[in-house]
Amino acid sequence: xxxxxxxxxxxxxxxxxxxxxxxxxxxxxxx
Amino acid sequence: xxxxxxxxxxxxxxxxxxxxxxxxxxxxxxxxxxxxxxxxxxxxxxxxxxxxxxxxxxxxxxxxxxxxxxxxxxxxxxxxxxxxxxxxxxxxxxxxxxxxxxxxxxxxxxxxxxxxxxxxxxxxxxxxxxxxxxxxxxxxxxxxxxxxxxxxxxxxxxxxxxxxxxxxxxxxxxxxxxxxxxxxxxxxxxxxxxxxxxxxxxxxxxxxxxxxxxxxxxxxxxxxxxxxxxxxxxxxxxxxxxxxxxxxxxxxxxxxxxxxxxxxxxxxxxxxxxxxxxxxxxxxxxx
Numbered sequence: 001x002x003x004x005x006x007x008x009x010x011x012x013x014x015x016x017x018x019x020x021x022x023x024x025x026x027x028x029x030x031x
Numbered sequence: 032x033x034x035x036x037x038x039x040x041x042x043x044x045x046x047x048x049x050x051x052x053x054x055x056x057x058x059x060x061x062x063x064x065x066x067x068x069x070x071x072x073x074x075x076x077x078x079x080x081x082x083x084x085x086x087x088x089x090x091x092x093x094x095x096x097x098x099x100x101x102x103x104x105x106x107x108x109x110x111x112x113x114x115x116x117x118x119x120x121x122x123x124x125x126x127x128x129x130x131x132x133x134x135x136x137x138x139x140x141x142x143x144x145x146x147x148x149x150x151x152x153x154x155x156x157x158x159x160x161x162x163x164x165x166x167x168x169x170x171x172x173x174x175x176x177x178x179x180x181x182x183x184x185x186x187x188x189x190x191x192x193x194x195x196x197x198x199x200x201x202x203x204x205x206x207x208x209x210x211x212x213x214x215x216x217x218x219x220x221x222x223x224x225x226x227x228x229x230x231x232x233x234x235x236x237x238x239x240x241x242x243x244x245x246x247x248x249x250x251x252x253x254x255x256x257x258x259x260x261x262x263x264x265x266x267x268x269x270x271x272x273x274x275x276x277x278x279x280x281x282x283x284x285x286x287x288x289x290x291x292x293x294x295x296x297x298x299x300x301x302x303x304x305x306x307x308x309x310x311x312x313x314x315x316x317x318x
Contacts, residue, residue, distance in 0.1 A: 001158030001277060002302050005295050008279050009155035015136040015277065016150055023140040030110075030141045 065125050065290050066099040072280075073104050073118050074130040075111025081162055082278065086130055088310050089159060092301040093294075101128075110134055112145060119147040123285035125294070129153060132278040153281035156291055157298040160311050162276035167245035177249035251275075 003011060022028075072090050076082040083105065090101040106114040111134040121127035135149045147153075166177065174180035184191040280298060282291065301307045 001161060001279065002299050003155075003158040003279070003295075005155050005157065005291050008158045011158065011277070012131070012136065012155055012279070012281075013150055015133065016139050019133070019137045020140040023137065028141065 063289075065293070066097050068126065069100040069102050070097070070126050070128060071102050071104050071121075072128045072130065073106055073114045075107055075114030075134065076105065076130075077107045078105050082130060082132070085160055085278065085311060088307065089298065089301060092304070092307055093297055096297045096300065097293075110138055110142075112138055112142060115149060115153070116145075116147055118281070118283055119152040121283050123154075123283040123287075125282060125286050125290035127283065128156070128294070129281045130278065131155075131281040133276050152284050154284045154286055154291060156280040156282055157295045158277065158279040159298070159302070160278055162278065164251035164276055166248045166251065168248050170244070170246055172246070174248065175246070180248050 001008075001011075070093070072086055072093075074082055074086050083103070086103050090103045093101045106117055108114075111132070115129060115131070115135060115138075118127050118129035131149075131153060135153070138145070139149050166180070168174060168180065172180075172183070174183045180191075280294065282294070302311070
C-alpha cells in the first residue's frame with residue numbers, strides 16, 4: 001500500500017465512513 | 032545617577048520579534064536534525080501476531096534508514112484504543128508513531144465514548160500492507176467451502192458458532208462481521224461462543240499450536256498468495272462481502288510536515304525494497 005500522506009488520509013477517511021455505515025446498518029454493538 | 036532607558040516603540044517590537052524568533056528556533060532545529068533520539072512505534076496488539084511481525088520488520092528498516100532506534104511498543108487492549116489514545120496524547124514531534132488500521136476505522140463508530148477522534152487527532156503518514164483474511168473451520172465441520180458453510184448454517188439455525196481473534200480487534204471484527212453476514216443473510220442465525228483466539232494461540236492452518244489444523248473455507252480480503260491458491264473468495268458466494276485488513280502509520284496531529292514527509296518517504300522506500308517486500312504478507316507467501 002504505497003501512499004502519499006494525504007492519500008493515506010483519504011483512504012483512512014473513506015474506510016471510517018464505510019465501517020460506520022456497516023455498523024449502523026447491521027446494528028453492531030461492542031460487547 | 033539614575034539612567035532611564037526609554038525604548039522607542041519600534042525597538043521594542045524588534046526585541047519582541049527577536050524573542051519570538053529565538054523561541055521558535057529549537058522547534059525548527061528539532062525538525063531539522065530529526066531524529067536525534069529513539070522513536071517509539073506504538074502498536075495495539077500483543078507480540079507475535081501479524082501486526083507485530085510487520086511492525087518489527089518495518090521498525091528495523093526505519094532504524095537503519097533514520098540512524099535511530101525505532102522501538103516497537105506493544106500496548107494491546109480495548110480493541111487498539113489504548114494504543115491510539117497513547118499516541119493521540121503524545122507530543123507531535125515525530126518520536127511517537129502509531130500502527131493504525133482497520134480497527135481504528137471500525138472503532139470510531141463502535142465506541143461512542145472515546146476520548147479522541149481518530150481522523151481528527153491522528154495525522155496520516157503512510158500505508159503499509161493489506162493483511163489477507165480467511166474463514167476457517169474445525170476439521171469436524173462438514174462444510175468444505177463457503178457455499179457449503181452457508182448451506183450448513185441454513186440447515187442448522189442457531190447451531191453454527193463463530194470465533195474471532197478478538198472481540199473487537201481488526202481481523203477479528205471483520206472476520207466476525209463477515210461470518211455473521213454470511214450466515215444471517217441466509218436466514219440462519221450464527222452464534223458466537225465466548226472463546227477467543229489471540230496471536231499467541233493463533234491456530235493457523237498447519238500451525239504448531241493446534242493438533243487439528245483448521246481448514247480454510249474462504250479468503251476474504253488482501254492478496255493471499257500461493258498459500259490460498261484455489262480457495263474461493265468469500266465474495267464469490269456473498270455479494271459485497273469483502274474487506275481487507277489495511278494497515279499504516281500515523282502520528283499525533285500537529286507533527287511537522289517535514290517529519291511526516293521523511294517518514295512517508297522512508298516507509299515507502301522499504302515497501303518498494305525487493306528484500307523487505309518479500310517478507311511482507313501482501314506479497315505472495317513463500318513456502
